[in-house]
Amino acid sequence: MTDNIQKIAEIIGEKRIKRNESLATHSIAKVAVTAELYLEIDTIDELVKIVRAAQELKVPIYMLGGGARIASTKDINGLVIKNNCHRFDKAGMKGSIRQNQMGMQEVLVYAEAGVNLNQLVRYTIAEGLSGLEYQLGLPGTVGGAIYTNAKYIPKYLMVNKALQSVRILHENGEIQTYNGQLPHFVYTDEEWEETKDIILSAAFKLVPADKEVLREHGEEAMTWRREETQRREDKS
Ligand SMILES: Cc1cc2nc3c(=O)[nH]c(=O)nc-3n(C[C@H](O)[C@H](O)[C@H](O)COP(=O)(O)OP(=O)(O)OC[C@H]3O[C@@H](n4cnc5c(N)ncnc54)[C@H](O)[C@@H]3O)c2cc1C
Structure with a gap:
């Protein structure tokens, strides 16, 4: 030692x-x-x-x-x-008021990187928010999903596509928040770029949607993941 x-x-x-x-x-x-x-x-x-x-x-x-x-x-x-940093919550919303009715266009959901992704996805579906529903059944955390560029393969839908911003602790000890395009992380294909940067938290930009439709999409993704895991186990 x-x-x-x-x-x-x-x-x-x-x-x-x-x-x-x-x-x-x-x-x-x-x-x-x-x-x-x-x-x-x-x-x-x-x-x-x-x-x-x-x-x-x-x-x-x-x-x-x-x-x-x-x-x-x-x-x-x-x-x-x-x-094990596992806090998440709604962080803000954007909408407009027309004829005394509030129309919600966008909701930000903040999550620490140790949040169980499935728990977050279930929460967003229950809240009627679209953007992460096809990630139902994806094992792991928010940080792991961002780092590995995790996706729902049949529709090529990446967790990172729903990102509004990410807070990162760099190798030099500095903390920075990135909106949109992130440094070092390559989101174009299967693999990701190795980096020593640490993801602290993220904000996801989600849009209101019908809860039943979101549930159906989530179930579709879960079924595919279950079958895919079975296929891999049968092969090995
Ligand atoms: C049954 C099964 C089904 C799966 N299905 C899919 C699928 O459908 N689509 C898909 O894309 N993947 C899938 N995966 C792979 C895996 O679920 C994802 O890559 C997942 O996002 C990994 O998250 P994790 O928290 O477990 O990461 P870990 O395994 O803990 O870590 C993976 C990498 O991320 C890094 N990392 C983790 N957290 C942070 C952080 N906060 N900051 C910096 N780096 C960090 C780690 O150092 C490591 O290099 C599947 C895996 C299994 C076992």
């Missing part, structure tokens, strides 16, 4: 940190890789504080969302942070 690994463990506190922790029980994909240091964080303030301390000490950080798509098959050196 290097001095800096020991230092970051001391900053976090021995009671909270786990050493040589298997990610099998912390990841949807149940990957049996081991994290040198493992920590769960549920507030953005603490996440920023710990990441900056690790950056200063040059301790490598691996952000873990739901662990549905962990690429690594090797044990992970440094600090694995399981993102």
